[in-house]
Amino acid sequence: MSEILLIHPPVAKPAEPPAGIAKLVGALRGHKIDCVAVDLNLEGLDYVLRQKPAAADTWSRRALRHVDKNRAALSGPDEYQNFDRYKRAVADLNRAVEIVGKGAAVELSLANYNDRELSPLSSQDLRQAAETAAENIYYPFFSRRLTELIESVTPSFIGFSLNYLSQALCTFAMIGFCRERFPEIKIVVGGGLITSWVSRPDWHNPFAGLIDHLLAGPGEVSLLILLGKTPNNRNFAPDYRDFSNLQYLAPGRILPYAASSGCYWNRCSFCPEKAEGNRYQQIKPEVVLTELKQLLSENSYDLIHFLDNALSPALLRQLVSSPPRINWYGFTRIEPDLLDPDFCQKLKKSGCVMLKLGVESGSAEVLSAMTKGIVVDDVARVLGNLHAAGIATYVYLLFGTPGEALAEARQTLAFTAERHQAITFLNLAIFNLPLYSAESKGLKVQNFYVGDLSLYGDFVHPRGWQRQNIRSFLDREFKRNPEIAAIIKRDPPIFTSNHAPFFC
Numbered sequence: 001m002s003e004i005l006l007i008h009p010p011v012a013k014p015a016e017p018p019a020g021i022a023k024l025v026g027a028l029r030g031h032k033i034d035c036v037a038v039d040l041n042l043e044g045l046d047y048v049l050r051q052k053p054a055a056a057d058t059w060s061r062r063a064l065r066h067v068d069k070n071r072a073a074l075s076g077p078d079e080y081q082n083f084d085r086y087k088r089a090v091a092d093l094n095r096a097v098e099i100v101g102k103g104a105a106v107e108l109s110l111a112n113y114n115d116r117e118l119s120p121l122s123s124q125d126l127r128q129a130a131e132t133a134a135e136n137i138y139y140p141f142f143s144r145r146l147t148e149l150i151e152s153v154t155p156s157f158i159g160f161s162l163n164y165l166s167q168a169l170c171t172f173a174m175i176g177f178c179r180e181r182f183p184e185i186k187i188v189v190g191g192g193l194i195t196s197w198v199s200r201p202d203w204h205n206p207f208a209g210l211i212d213h214l215l216a217g218p219g220e221v222s223l224l225i226l227l228g229k230t231p232n233n234r235n236f237a238p239d240y241r242d243f244s245n246l247q248y249l250a251p252g253r254i255l256p257y258a259a260s261s262g263c264y265w266n267r268c269s270f271c272p273e274k275a276e277g278n279r280y281q282q283i284k285p286e287v288v289l290t291e292l293k294q295l296l297s298e299n300s301y302d303l304i305h306f307l308d309n310a311l312s313p314a315l316l317r318q319l320v321s322s323p324p325r326i327n328w329y330g331f332t333r334i335e336p337d338l339l340d341p342d343f344c345q346k347l348k349k350s351g352c353v354m355l356k357l358g359v360e361s362g363s364a365e366v367l368s369a370m371t372k373g374i375v376v377d378d379v380a381r382v383l384g385n386l387h388a389a390g391i392a393t394y395v396y397l398l399f400g401t402p403g404e405a406l407a408e409a410r411q412t413l414a415f416t417a418e419r420h421q422a423i424t425f426l427n428l429a430i431f432n433l434p435l436y437s438a439e440s441k442g443l444k445v446q447n448f449y450v451g452d453l454s455l456y457g458d459f460v461h462p463r464g465w466q467r468q469n470i471r472s473f474l475d476r477e478f479k480r481n482p483e484i485a486a487i488i489k490r491d492p493p494i495f496t497s498n499h500a501p502f503f504c
């Protein structure tokens, strides 16, 4: 008998084990609480891939014929040696998943679940997903698997980790099933999406009677208290043992690890972390290295994925002075240390294969309006230093912030094209206004994501730089620049930055 069964629900990118649940497992077992964790996202994918739907066209028939081959190929290193072969395997596997979804009127992919009738942004639709659980595409799988798990684990609680909108409808379908079939078991739901919802100033719980406990924020402490333990002050390393035999879609084993939550900078305008008031909490750098050493001694891994919103300068220095002896990547800000070419060389020696950088814009005015705390010249120098050191860069650009119009977007284009050799990968996003950010108050907001759980809204751009103009600029100008087009072509489809370090 275990106290709690923890579930990572579909659909999320199946490249690595779920970090949030592993952290909970570490804290629970560290307090002598029995628990079992399962990745029903990965198991659910394998269930979908076992279906044999009819295929109308040649591509679909090929995709279905090669499902097993592609599933296996994407879980080993060989396919990643040839980018074209890799892309084809991903596209074919995704196609096979899409076809299964089509049969159930769901836009299903390796990374997404989009129901044509129910919205994950509507609490009413989520309740309906729970009431009509048997209509969910995964129902034959999860009704059998959850029953088997609950009968063998006999938990008092079932915990769902809900982090992405793409997981919401399936999570609620599973909750509906558990509620009906096992009414005596308490349902607990936490994760990033719950945290965002609960931090809305107008939050009221629309899930009373369906979910027993909603846990916002890093869930370890609240879950321990719920389970009757007084949390001691020790930080517990994540525990991935329940996932150690699973075949994720990656060429090697990835160890996701969060050295902090929140953000030490916490000043950028419109940042959801800031809008949600998430407190910065970090694990001391020396403790991070100790925990990593312990995790690496328990299991073999090929890559550390740091999940922090921004790795702190102190942790970067610690990684340089005590390298973890394995490749790693993560998000950093443009910090003074990175202006030093020697420091970048040392980072490379520490195992850093790729850094993700929230550059956002090539316009000094836009960066300043966003209180980004970085200047264009420094970004250029850091990109150059990282390139010289052999560290790949995954650069995030954001178009359509209130301070930007076409002229500034063109500056971003010029900046990117000029530094194309130092930019390995690019992520282009159109700005969504976090509805509850302080800065949104000065803007004329109009909700464009219909639903009472929307976190983002549309707004009247003060300079008339509306979404359709931005899309047109990106498609007709930005992406057509030959240097930029070459960078975009390099991006691993669907898996993007999760697989990018394997192509550096």
Ligand code: SF4
Residues within 6 Å of the ligand: 262, 263, 264, 265, 266, 267, 268, 271, 272, 273, 274, 309, 310, 333, 358
């Ligand atoms: S660095 Fe990133 S996480 Fe931190 S405040 Fe800025 S946008 Fe938010």
